[in-house]
Amino acid sequence: MKKIAPSILSADFSKLADEIKEVEEAGADYIHIDVMDGHFVPNITIGPLVVNAIRPTTDLILDVHLMIENPDQYIPAFALAGADIISVHAEACTHLHRTITSIKEHGKKAGVVINPATPVEMIKPILPEIDLLLFMTVNPGFGGQSFIPAVLEKIKLADKWRKELKLDIEFEVDGGINSDTAEQCAKAGVDVFVAGNAIFGQTNRKQAMDVIREAING
Ligand code: DX5
Ligand code: ZN
Numbered sequence: 001m002k003k004i005a006p007s008i009l010s011a012d013f014s015k016l017a018d019e020i021k022e023v024e025e026a027g028a029d030y031i032h033i034d035v036m037d038g039h040f041v042p043n044i045t046i047g048p049l050v051v052n053a054i055r056p057t058t059d060l061i062l063d064v065h066l067m068i069e070n071p072d073q074y075i076p077a078f079a080l081a082g083a084d085i086i087s088v089h090a091e092a093c094t095h096l097h098r099t100i101t102s103i104k105e106h107g108k109k110a111g112v113v114i115n116p117a118t119p120v121e122m123i124k125p126i127l128p129e130i131d132l133l134l135f136m137t138v139n140p141g142f143g144g145q146s147f148i149p150a151v152l153e154k155i156k157l158a159d160k161w162r163k164e165l166k167l168d169i170e171f172e173v174d175g176g177i178n179s180d181t182a183e184q185c186a187k188a189g190v191d192v193f194v195a196g197n198a199i200f201g202q203t204n205r206k207q208a209m210d211v212i213r214e215a216i217n218g
Contacts, residue, residue, distance in 0.1 A: 002186060002216045003029035004209055005063050005172070007196035008054075009045065010143045016050075017057040023199060026206035027213070030063040030085070032174070032194045035078075037068035040092050041141035048077040055082030063192075065113065065174065067140045068092065072099050079106035087111030087134050090123050100129050111172070115139065120154040127167055132192070133158060137185070138175030143196040147176030152188050159189030179215035186216040 006028050011019035020031055033051060038044040051064060064083040068074065071088040078086055086103045090112055093099045103110040111132035112123050116139060123133070135155055138145035155171060162169055172192035173185045182193045193216060195208075202208040 002190075002213075003170075003192045004199075004212055004216075005030035005032040005192055005194045006199045006205075006209070007032040007034055007143065007174070007194050008200070009034045010196035010200035012200075016054065019200065020054065020058050020060075022205050023209065024058050024060055026209050028060060028209065030061045030192065031058060032063045032065060032196075033083075034196075035064060035066045035068060036141065039069045040089065041067045043141045048074070048081040051078060051081035051083055061085060063087070063111075063172075063194075065111075065134065065194075066092075072102060075099070075102050075106060079103075079108050083108060085109040085111050085132055087113050087132060089113045089115065089140075091115055091118060096123075096126055097129065100126060104129075113140075113174075114154075116148045116151055120158050124161060127158075127161065127165065127169065130169060132170045132172055134172040134174055134194075135190075136175055137173050137177065137181070140175070144201070145176055147178075147181040149184070152184060155185065155188040155190060162189070177212075179211045182212050183215040183218070190216075 006023040036043045036045040061084040063085045100110045109131040113134040137151045170191045174194035177195045178198040
């Protein structure tokens with residue numbers, strides 16, 4: 001069953017708990033939380049304090065996407081705050097295997113993220129160690145950008161490896177996802193669809209999610 005992960009980056013931060021409740025009731029599978037530090041990406045967003053505040057408001061899986069330098073330093077804080085999945089950028093980790101091990105030692109699911117320009121071959125050796133592989137389909141930093149179609153080839157290649165090696169990994173896409181781009185990604189092998197603007201940017205969030213769900217399961 002394919003999953004939808006609304007990104008709260010496009011939600012109304014003045015009523016975050018209500019926004020999360022609304023998408024939870026509309027059938028969201030994960031809540032995607034974008035953490036940006038103003039260094040790895042040119043924007044600053046959410047820290048562990050906010051994750052901690054969100055935690056008691058929902059039973060959904062908190063899918064924490066770290067767009068930060070030196071993620072090793074902050075894994076304990078995000079784990080303690082209540083993250084369920086912690087994903088780190090391959091580009092930000094000098095010792096990626098060590099970082100993944102640390103996430104798992106904190107009892108959390110470990111994800112690796114690659115930017116559009118990063119070859120998927122870079123993370124092939126670590127595939128057996130991870131729970132989630134997140135393909136950025138825009139350059140990270142902001143919501144509302146356009147999907148980069150070249151990423152589809154990387155997804156297809158990784159899907160081939162996943163089948164050959166019989167790996168139990170979820171593939172996720174993030175950036176410019178709407179019903180049209182989600183459908184293309186679903187065909188390439190994606191399981192989890194992050195959408196910010198296409199859900200929180202719409203007045204009827206339930207309808208927005210239903211349209212995406214129909215496209216990915218269709
Ligand atoms: C981008 C973030 C995304 C963002 C997606 O850097 O990682 O999660 O919220 O927003 P949309 O779906 O609007 O492209
Ligand atoms: Zn994200």
